[in-house]
Amino acid sequence: MALRFLHASDIHLLDLRGVRPWRYLNKRFTGAINLALKRGRSHDHRVFDAMLAAGAGLGVDRLVLTGDLTNLALEPEFALVQRTLAGIGLPTTVIPGNHDAYTRGSERARRFEAYLGEFMAGERLPGAGGDGYPFVQRYGDVALIGLSTAIATPILNATGRLGDAQLQQLDRWLAELGAAGLTRIVLIHHPVLEGVAKPHHALRDRSEFAAVIARRGAELVLHGHEHKLIEGELPGPDAERGVPVHGISSGTAVSEKPKYRARFAVYDAGAGRLTRTLYQWDGAAFERVGESELRARP
Numbered sequence: 459m460a461l462r463f464l465h466a467s468d469i470h471l472l473d474l475r476g477v478r479p480w481r482y483l484n485k486r487f488t489g490a491i492n493l494a495l496k497r498g499r500s501h502d503h504r505v506f507d508a509m510l511a512a513g514a515g516l517g518v519d520r521l522v523l524t525g526d527l528t529n530l531a532l533e534p535e536f537a538l539v540q541r542t543l544a545g546i547g548l549p550t551t552v553i554p555g556n557h558d559a560y561t562r563g564s565e566r567a568r569r570f571e572a573y574l575g576e577f578m579a580g581e582r583l584p585g586a587g588g589d590g591y592p593f594v595q596r597y598g599d600v601a602l603i604g605l606s607t608a609i610a611t612p613i614l615n616a617t618g619r620l621g622d623a624q625l626q627q628l629d630r631w632l633a634e635l636g637a638a639g640l641t642r643i644v645l646i647h648h649p650v651l652e653g654v655a656k657p658h659h660a661l662r663d664r665s666e667f668a669a670v671i672a673r674r675g676a677e678l679v680l681h682g683h684e685h686k687l688i689e690g691e692l693p694g695p696d697a698e699r700g701v702p703v704h705g706i707s708s709g710t711a712v713s714e715k716p717k718y719r720a721r722f723a724v725y726d727a728g729a730g731r732l733t734r735t736l737y738q739w740d741g742a743a744f745e746r747v748g749e750s751e752l753r754a755r756p
């Protein structure tokens with residue numbers, strides 16, 4: 459059985475109604491100023507609506523969102539995301555991004571998981587730590603492996619971290635799912651290629667992640683965070699074939715700059731087959747801008 463899914467990221471849906479002023483007396487103070495000046499104008503929910511309409515027309519089976527669904531990790535934002543995703547009529551998989559654990563309080567409360575746990579249902583290794591990550595969702599010949607790099611960080615810092623418990627479980631899952639012949643698709647918010655993110659924006663344990671991929675392999679790694687298109691490869695266990703790594707831009711961006719335009723990708727994944735079709739926002743609609751055949755399990 460094949461899976462046709464839509465990958466989008468960094469939708470940063472905004473709803474701050476009813477938030478008391480004291481909730482901004484922390485890292486959110488700079489975040490709220492940033493929102494007022496910039497972010498509130500650079501993302502538009504209607505672009506996400508247009509994406510979902512396009513996805514429905516393309517017959518996608520599932521929506522996959524790789525984090526930063528909110529801005530300040532406040533309850534009204536998560537409630538808006540939950541309402542939106544529950545109402546779109548399309549099965550959805552999510553993982554958190556750094557904005558979804560924006561403050562220590564939101565991280566401690568596990569607010570992302572509390573509001574959006576229904577979109578992360580799946581298999582987990584019992585008693586293995588990692589706070590519920592990775593989770594694995596199997597759809598026929600395809601396995602989605604969801605990771606969390608979301609940690610609360612100081613002001614002006616947007617780094618992420620997997621930690622040893624997740625890395626060890628990822629190693630085990632990739633070995634097991636690979637032995638079962640599944641097309642393994644790893645979902646992570648932060649970029650994993652060297653040199654893509656500035657140090658204050660990067661995944662801290664990306665070399666440890668790369669070591670797991672080099673040892674166990676995967677058919678595809680998908681991420682967000684940089685709000686632009688990123689394409690590359692990580693070395694896998696087979697010297698002849700790398701593991702494709704795709705970063706997608708924000709799914710609600712209304713930037714004038716071409717590199718930050720909103721995009722989404724549709725993947726057709728099945729045994730021995732993996733293709734991607736890319737779509738880009740042109741200011742009024744999404745247009746198809748390319749198709750590529752990816753390497754998959756032979």
Ligand SMILES: [Fe+2]
Binds near residue numbers: 468526555683684685
């Ligand atoms: Fe983001």
Ligand SMILES: [Fe+2]
Binds near residue numbers: 556616682683
């Ligand atoms: Fe991010």
